[in-house]
Amino acid sequence: MSKIKENIQEVLEDIKKYSLYPEKVKFIAVTKYVREEEIEEVLKNGIFNLGENRIQLIKEKYLYFKERNIADIKWDFIGNLQKNKVKYIADFINLIHSVNKLSLAKEIDKRAREQNRIIDVLIEVNVANEESKEGYKIQDFNLEILEYLKFKNLNIKGLMTMAPYTKDEKILRNVFSTLRKMKDELNEKYFDNKLTELSMGMSGDYKIALEEGATIIRVGTKIFE
Numbered sequence: 001m002s003k004i005k006e007n008i009q010e011v012l013e014d015i016k017k018y019s020l021y022p023e024k025v026k027f028i029a030v031t032k033y034v035r036e037e038e039i040e041e042v043l044k045n046g047i048f049n050l051g052e053n054r055i056q057l058i059k060e061k062y063l064y065f066k067e068r069n070i071a072d073i074k075w076d077f078i079g080n081l082q083k084n085k086v087k088y089i090a091d092f093i094n095l096i097h098s099v100n101k102l103s104l105a106k107e108i109d110k111r112a113r114e115q116n117r118i119i120d121v122l123i124e125v126n127v128a129n130e131e132s133k134e135g136y137k138i139q140d141f142n143l144e145i146l147e148y149l150k151f152k153n154l155n156i157k158g159l160m161t162m163a164p165y166t167k168d169e170k171i172l173r174n175v176f177s178t179l180r181k182m183k184d185e186l187n188e189k190y191f192d193n194k195l196t197e198l199s200m201g202m203s204g205d206y207k208i209a210l211e212e213g214a215t216i217i218r219v220g221t222k223i224f225e
């Protein structure tokens, strides 16, 4: 069995083992480290949700597989997104995980309208208030919600966070459960339970994220190591 296949199977097993609702969990293979050959191996193993964090590369890889008509891939954008780059992905992007400014949301809404589609997004939250990370502070998103609710071509499906770089399980668990509570509160106050997704958990911490209710995990290193 190839290494990639083995690693993917391990993650799939872990989803069953650690999640409260494994059937709801989407496993995003983060392919930012690899080229097309490795991606083909991922597809062969039945994983069609892929994540990238650079506009140029997501576009190149999207076009490569589209031209070859190899599989029905869902491409997610997980990196920091500059407003002026939204136009390059607006026609094909499946989910943007990293909406962290109202001006960016406005641009996504506009480009989605031009494409005559609705673009699904997640709000990126900087739960641990880290200086080095993007994302809304919890209280800051609350101040802008009413603006977000006006968009017609941008659909907020949930929240995303990147946990601090630590092995301290208590800190990680606290970050993930805080995001879950934030989603529950938003659902109650503003979204009428329309927020369904919690994108949290990477190679080093996805098991804890699953235990705390993740519905999307973003795993790269663990697959391609």
Ligand SMILES: *Cc1c(COP(=O)(O)O)cnc(C)c1O
Pocket (backbone or CB within 6 Å): 030, 032, 053, 078, 079, 162, 202, 203, 204, 218, 219, 220, 221, 222
């Ligand atoms: C790279 C990246 C991942 C995957 O991280 P690994 O530790 O390689 O699994 C997940 N989320 C985001 C936002 C990333 O940039």
